[in-house]
Amino acid sequence: DADVTQTPRNRITKTGKRIMLECSQTKGHDRMYWYRQDPGLGLRLIYYSFDVKDINKGEISDGYSVSRQAQAKFSLSLESAIPNQTALYFCATSDFGTGEDTQYFGPGTRLTVL
């Protein structure tokens, strides 16, 4: 089984709808991240969480919110989706406690907002 899972893998929605993307991990890592990937732009950080009680905004947090329900679960919400939020979304985890802090990514969620 994959260490970092994302659901759904693909989603098509309409402008104005509320969408939640979910991320779960079995790696036991304390840190979790949400990125979006747009063609030609690489990956950009939306939100990150160092633990359940510590959530921080990233480079492009406007229009998004997150919830860290447990150490293993980190959800990303689009309260009112708009077409320019069409992108590939990645969740990532890392283990700062080991000193390595390498980020490992989930398989991605392809979101299309019509």
Place this chain on the structure above:
Amino acid sequence: AQKVTQAQTEISVVEKEDVTLDCVYETRDTTYYLFWYKQPPSGELVFLIRRNSFDEQNEISGRYSWNFQKSTSSFNFTITASQVVDSAVYFCALSAFNQAGTALIFGKGTTLSVSS
């Protein structure tokens, strides 16, 4: 400001050719980490290597090798005897220690196409 530049947007080679992907970074921090990730056509991001700023030794892993030069702020990636399965988008990324590893700053990626 921290920045990662991958100047090569796309590279096309024929199988068995060697290819080098360039990565230049900018940071004022003395402690930082550099990474390479591979994104095959299936879309997932695969971790390839992590290098800290105090370790300038080059690394070789099979057909892959990495050349880290602090003097030129570069962390280049070479694939020897390329194969079709190497076709992917490759991302270089930077993480700065004094940001407590808050996030990776990615380059825009280099798309490598290997034809048979």
